[in-house]
Amino acid sequence: MACSLDFIEFVSSQIASAGMVRYRKMFGEYMIYVDEKPVIIVCDNIPYVKEHEAIESMMQSAERGFPYEGAKEHYVLDVSRSDFAVKLVKTLAEVLPYPKSRKKKK
Template identity: 40%
Template sequence: MSSTLEYIEFICNQIDEEWHPSYRKMFGDYFVYIRNKPIILVCDDVAYVKKLPCIASLMKDAESDIPFQGANEWYILDIEDRALVDEVVSALEKVSTVPLKRKRKKTP
């Protein structure tokens, strides 16, 4: 089961516009980007954020789960708690980087 577009748009609406939220479909699910940085992974209509030290205190009471087979545990973000979402987005945006575009190898 993959995430619905309605849920992805709901997540983006929960994030303050100053963060310039956007989303991209990846592998059947979505990543929500903040200022072009991948911050929130959405799988099966569940919002996940990576377990990083900068948000450990904010997410100490949050549940954790594995978003897809082969992944490590990620925190489950309560997307309806707008204050928490803003704090988590702020902390993660500071430590995340914009992904580099990979050059495709030319085939002979």
């Protein structure tokens, strides 16, 4: 089941104060970027964030899951708690690297 655009816009609005938020459709699912860093992957209308030591203490009781077959385990982000989601996303955006730029094929 693919994600609904309404849900993507809801997630984006919940974390809007974390920085510059944009999203991109990828293979029927979405990646949400904050300040040009990929922070949240949304699959089947479930927002996931990468397991990272910077947010480990914040996500101790969080549900975990696999966003897609073959993926590593991720935390499921509760975006209904906007203040918490913004704090977590800001923390992740600080420690995650920018995506590597791809070289164009000639």
